[in-house]
Amino acid sequence: MIGLELLLLIFLVFCAIATVLCKRLVSAIIIFMAYSAVMSLIWFLLQSPDLAITEAAVGAGMTSLLFFLTLQRINQLKGLEQDEDNTKQ
Amino acid sequence: MLELILEQRYYMISIILFAIGFVTLFLHPNLIKKIIGLNLMDTSIFLFLAAMGYVGGGQAPIIEEGSSWTMYINPVPGGLVLTGIVVAVSTTALFLSLTHRLYRKYHSLNLDVILMLAKKGQEDT
Amino acid sequence: MKTTQNNNSLFRRILQWASESEKESADAPEDPERQEFQEYLEYIDAHDYIEFGAYRYMRYQQRKELGLDEPTFHHHIEPSIPQKKQNVKKSHHKQGLLRKQLGWYRIASVFITCVIILILCLVVMELPKFGDLNAPALNEVAQRYLQQGREETGAVNAITGMILEYRAFDTFGESVVLFAAAISTLLLLRTPNQPLKQRKAGDEILTMVSKYLLPMIILFGCYVVLYGHISPGGGFSGGAILGAALILASLVLGAGEVERVLTSKRVTYITVFSLLTYAAMKSYSFYTGANHVGWAIPKGEAGHLFSGGFLLPLNLCVGLIVACTMYTFYTLFIPTEEE
Numbered sequence: 001m002i003g004l005e006l007l008l009l010i011f012l013v014f015c016a017i018a019t020v021l022c023k024r025l026v027s028a029i030i031i032f033m034a035y036s037a038v039m040s041l042i043w044f045l046l047q048s049p050d051l052a053i054t055e056a057a058v059g060a061g062m063t064s065l066l067f068f069l070t071l072q073r074i075n076q077l078k079g080l081e082q083d084e085d086n087t088k089q
Numbered sequence: 090m091l092e093l094i095l096e097q098r099y100y101m102i103s104i105i106l107f108a109i110g111f112v113t114l115f116l117h118p119n120l121i122k123k124i125i126g127l128n129l130m131d132t133s134i135f136l137f138l139a140a141m142g143y144v145g146g147g148q149a150p151i152i153e154e155g156s157s158w159t160m161y162i163n164p165v166p167g168g169l170v171l172t173g174i175v176v177a178v179s180t181t182a183l184f185l186s187l188t189h190r191l192y193r194k195y196h197s198l199n200l201d202v203i204l205m206l207a208k209k210g211q212e213d214t
Numbered sequence: 215m216k217t218t219q220n221n222n223s224l225f226r227r228i229l230q231w232a233s234e235s236e237k238e239s240a241d242a243p244e245d246p247e248r249q250e251f252q253e254y255l256e257y258i259d260a261h262d263y264i265e266f267g268a269y270r271y272m273r274y275q276q277r278k279e280l281g282l283d284e285p286t287f288h289h290h291i292e293p294s295i296p297q298k299k300q301n302v303k304k305s306h307h308k309q310g311l312l313r314k315q316l317g318w319y320r321i322a323s324v325f326i327t328c329v330i331i332l333i334l335c336l337v338v339m340e341l342p343k344f345g346d347l348n349a350p351a352l353n354e355v356a357q358r359y360l361q362q363g364r365e366e367t368g369a370v371n372a373i374t375g376m377i378l379e380y381r382a383f384d385t386f387g388e389s390v391v392l393f394a395a396a397i398s399t400l401l402l403l404r405t406p407n408q409p410l411k412q413r414k415a416g417d418e419i420l421t422m423v424s425k426y427l428l429p430m431i432i433l434f435g436c437y438v439v440l441y442g443h444i445s446p447g448g449g450f451s452g453g454a455i456l457g458a459a460l461i462l463a464s465l466v467l468g469a470g471e472v473e474r475v476l477t478s479k480r481v482t483y484i485t486v487f488s489l490l491t492y493a494a495m496k497s498y499s500f501y502t503g504a505n506h507v508g509w510a511i512p513k514g515e516a517g518h519l520f521s522g523g524f525l526l527p528l529n530l531c532v533g534l535i536v537a538c539t540m541y542t543f544y545t546l547f548i549p550t551e552e553e
Binding site: 002005006009012013016017019020025028029032035036039042043046047048049050051054055058059062063066067070071073074077078 | 095098099102105106109110112113117119121122124125126128129132135136139140142143147148149162167170171174175178181182185188189192193196198
Binding site: 093096097098099100101104105107108111112115116140141142143144145146147149150151152154158159161163164165166167168171172174175176178179180182183185186187189190202205209 | 251255320323324327330331334335338339341343344345346347349351352355356357359360361363364370371372373376377381384385388391392395396398399402403444445446448450451453454536539540543546547
């Protein structure tokens, strides 16, 4: 059990560093989604199912969706199509 | 020493996550990355609180009749974190809308460029 | 602002701005700062996440090679009045110093973070062991919530009983915070008189998957809200799931389908109504001395929906508030037709 917990925790740190260092904003947000999903797993291991449900719906769903919609609006202001690279401007 | 770190693994990892978020919030020039850093700090603190509430061998606090209270984990941090998560989303939405407004005015997500443009605008008027 | 073509990208626009304003003040002495700013823009155009400190350092190296030790000043503002010029120079000298300190800012923030990590790690080593039963966090408060919570609040799920009964005022504050965040986002992002962008209904894969998935999600959300007092879940989690389901429905059905049923006015009405209902129920509770005089709270029983007294309607209110807030965020953030 400790092995699984350690694996998830190290994955968490790895995800956090990758989110920060990633050049493309879209990829960074997708990695942040993975981070939230793993976080909800960890909360399930910590015997808090309430938190796990909320984090899965809110962190992986709502927050990333808001980030994506903001990026879409910004790309629209730039006059680009939606899925183009955001940083190479 | 290593055993102690292994014992306190949740606390250590939450501190590391907090540090990553903190450095991102201070040093990354991109506004969206700054907001992601803020979210990282949020979740790390939630992880710390949830780990504080855990009791070894405890169950989730769905109480059965006639059971002793030491069988369950501490419900207080759980309640705090539950409301905290939802409020974190609303603050994220607020920050993102502010970012959008800034982008509409200055056409950049880079905070340095925004500050320089704002300074230019002040000097021009 | 009317950007539909590709040539209006960020840096081209700013470069255009910089060159135009240089043309205007052609007879003014050459402005090194504007030039430097333009070079900086070109530089970050080439390297997409260049940091400001690194760029300053590069400029400093270049200047050192040329033999210019002094930082260059911005001196075309009012050159006719010597006294004022001196003042301007002084203030700009200070700003130059500030910019030099930007490099120090980076080093200092990393240093401060390292110190904080060190202190926190030392503190963590002294904390009670993870999962320790005798930790001071597990004090008489948690003991009371776990031992008598079921009788006093009627909730099987101790967390729901805690946040809706013992700490109901706190939860009310959180709901008001949600409402305030939705309102301020509305103030910041609303663009009246602009129609929503005509999004075509979702593509085939999304439609096929969500045809089977959407009823399940809605059912699960309703279950989590309604059974929040006797199983894991509650208003906050279930409301988030319901909000996500609404957003998925609006993505699949295309623009305007969900918006026709749930207009922004109705969403606001539902939120306010839920907030007021919550406030009324809790006011009754507080007025009667927080023990619900006249209402014998039935004990919660696992598997029985109507068994927790006030908890079911309170959960419903919180769930509605959260779902409506999530949906409001979504409707505010989707792109409009013209920006």
